[in-house]
Amino acid sequence: MRPLIAPSVLASDFANLQSEVEMLNRSEADWLHIDIMDGRFVPNISFGFPVMEAIKKHAQKPMDVHLMIVEPELYIERFRAAGADVITVHLEACHHLHRTLQQIKATGAKAGVALNPHTSINLLEDIITDVDVVCLMSVNPGFGGQKFIENTYRKIEALKNLIISRNVDTLIEIDGGVNKQNAPLLLNSGADVLVAGNFVFSSEDPIRTIADLKKLSN
Numbered sequence: 001m002r003p004l005i006a007p008s009v010l011a012s013d014f015a016n017l018q019s020e021v022e023m024l025n026r027s028e029a030d031w032l033h034i035d036i037m038d039g040r041f042v043p044n045i046s047f048g049f050p051v052m053e054a055i056k057k058h059a060q061k062p063m064d065v066h067l068m069i070v071e072p073e074l075y076i077e078r079f080r081a082a083g084a085d086v087i088t089v090h091l092e093a094c095h096h097l098h099r100t101l102q103q104i105k106a107t108g109a110k111a112g113v114a115l116n117p118h119t120s121i122n123l124l125e126d127i128i129t130d131v132d133v134v135c136l137m138s139v140n141p142g143f144g145g146q147k148f149i150e151n152t153y154r155k156i157e158a159l160k161n162l163i164i165s166r167n168v169d170t171l172i173e174i175d176g177g178v179n180k181q182n183a184p185l186l187l188n189s190g191a192d193v194l195v196a197g198n199f200v201f202s203s204e205d206p207i208r209t210i211a212d213l214k215k216l217s218n
Ligand SMILES: O=C(CO)[C@@H](O)[C@H](O)COP(=O)(O)O
Pocket: 008, 010, 011, 033, 035, 066, 068, 139, 140, 141, 142, 143, 144, 145, 146, 175, 176, 177, 178, 195, 196, 197, 198, 199
């Protein structure tokens, strides 16, 4: 199967956000990946509702919103109202993950859970049947342009086994340091969705780069 490609808008030119989003509309990108950072869960601040709403005005594709924030349950409805189609919370940021996932689904959005590089797949055993997307962080969250962490392959395989054994159709999304070298290996290990920030936006021809990723299969 072809992977879903989710370029991370964090790596785009914010001074030309409309044309960047229009470029993604013309490309084979499946989702727009939107990184929300609060300066508390991660040591960086990205952008919030007004910028997201501005993106939504021009976007013709689903918005995949990755919340790197503490207490995400306080803002789920607002992110949905701002245009989120997939809302992903960090397992490490949720005291009541099951409740937060139901809260996301109640808005009509797909529910995602992100895991930091050190967080074990085993922690998903009792929640996997409630998760639409698992986002495995392949860098420490907070910044684009970091080096891919190799242990990710092992985590994808373990997660794929869990998904198969529980007979669910949860998607596996990989986020951080994805490029043309590791993308085929990630798909081989069982990934379904590839997030790519710098690899897409720093390339000479982002539309072509997205098409090249889309050509790969898992
Ligand atoms: O969530 C994050 C970082 O915290 C990511 O979505 C990055 O924005 C991906 O960027 P690259 O690593 O592909 O440049």
